[in-house]
Amino acid sequence: MRELDYDVAVIGAGTAGIAAHRAATAAGARSVLIERGPGGTTCARVGCMPSKLLIAAGAAAHAARTADLFGIRVPEVAVDGPAVLRRLRAERDRFVGSVLDGLDDLPEGERLDGTARFEDDRTLLVDDATRIRFRAAVIATGSSPIVPGPLRGLGAFVLTTDTLFEIPDLPASLAVLGAGAVGIEIAQAMARLGVAVTVIDAGDTVAGLTEPDLAGQAAAIFGAELDLHLGAELRKAVPEGDGVCLHWTDRAGRERTTRAARVLAAAGRSPNLEALRLEATGLCLEPEGLPAFDRRSLVCAGAPILIAGDVDGWRPVLHEASRQGGIAGANAAALAAGRPVATPEPWTRLAMVFTHPQAAVIGAPYDPEDDRRIVGALDFSDQGRARVEGVNRGGMRIWADRSGRLLGGEMLGPAVEHLAHLLTFAVADEKTAQAVHGRPVYHPTVEEGLTSIMSKMIQRS
Numbered sequence: 221m222r223e224l225d226y227d228v229a230v231i232g233a234g235t236a237g238i239a240a241h242r243a244a245t246a247a248g249a250r251s252v253l254i255e256r257g258p259g260g261t262t263c264a265r266v267g268c269m270p271s272k273l274l275i276a277a278g279a280a281a282h283a284a285r286t287a288d289l290f291g292i293r294v295p296e297v298a299v300d301g302p303a304v305l306r307r308l309r310a311e312r313d314r315f316v317g318s319v320l321d322g323l324d325d326l327p328e329g330e331r332l333d334g335t336a337r338f339e340d341d342r343t344l345l346v347d348d349a350t351r352i353r354f355r356a357a358v359i360a361t362g363s364s365p366i367v368p369g370p371l372r373g374l375g376a377f378v379l380t381t382d383t384l385f386e387i388p389d390l391p392a393s394l395a396v397l398g399a400g401a402v403g404i405e406i407a408q409a410m411a412r413l414g415v416a417v418t419v420i421d422a423g424d425t426v427a428g429l430t431e432p433d434l435a436g437q438a439a440a441i442f443g444a445e446l447d448l449h450l451g452a453e454l455r456k457a458v459p460e461g462d463g464v465c466l467h468w469t470d471r472a473g474r475e476r477t478t479r480a481a482r483v484l485a486a487a488g489r490s491p492n493l494e495a496l497r498l499e500a501t502g503l504c505l506e507p508e509g510l511p512a513f514d515r516r517s518l519v520c521a522g523a524p525i526l527i528a529g530d531v532d533g534w535r536p537v538l539h540e541a542s543r544q545g546g547i548a549g550a551n552a553a554a555l556a557a558g559r560p561v562a563t564p565e566p567w568t569r570l571a572m573v574f575t576h577p578q579a580a581v582i583g584a585p586y587d588p589e590d591d592r593r594i595v596g597a598l599d600f601s602d603q604g605r606a607r608v609e610g611v612n613r614g615g616m617r618i619w620a621d622r623s624g625r626l627l628g629g630e631m632l633g634p635a636v637e638h639l640a641h642l643l644t645f646a647v648a649d650e651k652t653a654q655a656v657h658g659r660p661v662y663h664p665t666v667e668e669g670l671t672s673i674m675s676k677m678i679q680r681s
Contacts, residue, residue: 594677
């Protein structure tokens with residue numbers, strides 16, 4: 221067996237792992253990046269990028285169908301499913317290729333292909349062919365889609381984001397289990413591409429929104445484009461002809477059935493930990509098998525091992541994975557050298573959903589019981605630029621403390637991907653509603669809505 225020695229061993233070459241390896245090397249550590257494949261990062265290969273390509277195609281079809289609002293007559297809109305998916309895969313492969321090219325540029329000795337597992341708290345075995353001794357390690361193995369029990373055993377009838385983008389054509393019908401970010405994004409895109417879509421979710425909200433009015437608006441808006449059922453529970457699923465039949469109960473407890481050519485499991489993701497043999501490390505493991513770790517330093521309790529990215533289950537989005545990887549890599553190098561680790565403050569929470577209208581959750585969560593807050597509300601129905609573009613749906617809810625310092629908010633509407641960033645920066649910088657209101661905003665823009673809601677909050681402070 222080949223024997224190797226490194227300061228830092230990074231397991232997983234996704235967004236967090238690449239950032240960790242880069243940070244450890246920059247800190248002077250001798251680091252190795254171990255990848256079992258397929259590589260290319262979850263975001264580029266099966267997540268952010270291919271889903272946005274599908275959304276873009278759906279948006280183009282929807283714009284053509286609804287151009288009548290502007291006096292533009294489009295007599296017929298034809299969707300070429302295979303062509304939609306060919307473009308999606310071609311662009312997706314381009315994004316993945318750029319990631320893989322970067323890995324290929326790593327010097328020999330800094331990258332190792334294979335499946336790693338812990339032999340003890342200072343040793344890894346890779347494919348039973350290589351033993352790596354390390355002074356610190358970073359777990360950055362990512363996560364995988366969860367397939368709920370009732371869907372297991374249905375074979376090719378069940379899709380996840382790992383398989384959805386490989387289908388040769390759009391299905392005639394699709395059942396989506398889960399109305400969170402992934403589920404509702406794909407559901408709306410598919411519906412706009414002519415697929416008959418049913419969404420089933422046991423919860424009461426859509427797209428991660430929790431403020432009741434916005435959550436209600438979201439359910440109504442998306443429910444107008446597809447068959448949406450909240451508060452529903454899947455009981456069983458069985459193959460039926462060329463598709464699948466789902467048996468479920470609705471919010472009132474009534475038995476319902478849905479038939480679809482395919483079903484998409486979009487009910488969450490689980491950490492990729494099963495192959496690591498964490499029990500050999502002495503780490504303090506939570507009941508579900510995840511190591512206990514400090515959310516600032518990312519150091520796990522019980523060994524010089526850190527965890528970063530989607531595998532830790534905390535804020536599983538790309539910008540957080542990249543930052544966590546950088547923190548974990550630098551701290552792994554510090555542990556290897558006997559230096560103290562850094563404990564930076566977490567970033568302001570920012571989560572987005574790229575539906576139409578878009579949705580976002582920023583900063584402190586909605587809390588109806590906190591009477592120390594000032595809450596500002598804005599409805600996009602009468603917002604000038606939104607009306608010009610014909611996208612005047614949804615609203616914003618933003619909260620601050622009694623001094624006017626901004627704490628967070630939720631948004632549903634046009635240009636939310638931009639508005640949410642502005643609010644995130646303001647919350648991170650501890651700005652007040654007065655300070656944000658005093659900044660210049662061009663006319664006519666959707667950003668004027670942010671000025672309007674700040675004005676309302678100032679009046680209430």
